Amino acid sequence: MAPEKSAAETESKAAGEKPHQMAPLPLVEAAFLASTSSMIWLVNYYFPMGPVLRIFFPVPIALAYLRRGNRTAWMTATVSGLLLTVLMGPTRSILFVIPFGLLGVQLGALWRRGAGWTISIVLGSMLGAFGFFFRIWLVSILLGDDLWVYVTVQVTGLIDWAFLKLGLLLVPSLSLVQAIAVILVLANNAIYMFVVHLVSSLLLERLGTPIPPPPKWVQVILDYED
DSSP states (O other): OOOOOOHHHHHHHHTTOOHHHHTHHHHHHHHHHHHHHHHHHHHHHHSOBTBTGGGGSSHHHHHHHHHHOHHHHHHHHHHHHHHHHHHHOHHHHHHHIIIIIHHHHHHHHHHHTTOOHHHHHHHHHHHHHHHHHHHHHHHHHHHTSOHHHHHHHHHHHHHHHHHHHHTOOOOOOHHHHHHHHHHHHHHHHHHHHHHHHHHHHHHHHHTTOOOOOOOHHHHHHHTOOO
16 A cells, blocks of 8 residues: 655645645745845945844844744744854854844744734843843953943943932942843833834735734824734
């Protein structure tokens, strides 16, 4: 008796197609989206345009997950890292993969499972904050200087300015400064994730791969239509 055929082969033959004809598609899409993601990072590094291109860093990898699933998304993130390693060196490649490569996979997984914006923004903000501290740690090692001290000095100046405007004659403690620094990092990443969701909602819907709809108050602001 002939061995049972897989469901994929049965569906392919039912559609009049051979299984091997469809196999290269995920590879082609992964290669295309990986090169797109790498090119965005490369252009932003040499020709910085502020936060504009940074919004799109995780989007191609998330799109790979939405279209082809977990394996293709990880392949896209890995190929993006390898391309950037060849073009820019391993250090800058790592700074892309952590957090933006991982963030693309995370967003794709959450969006494909229909997670709401609140969950994906919170989890994405936590991953983005981890990426920020990873960057501080890695660059500090490479430069031989603790960049966290520089961050604390900047936050201390901000707190002193705020206390001065409020008429408070207080000297912030180191623990307070570091706590506020962490809060600012999380808040910055939350704003970034919200903008990424807005752009992805508009862009991916036009590409035929929509993400979960935004909350009601966002729909009202954008005059969102189902």
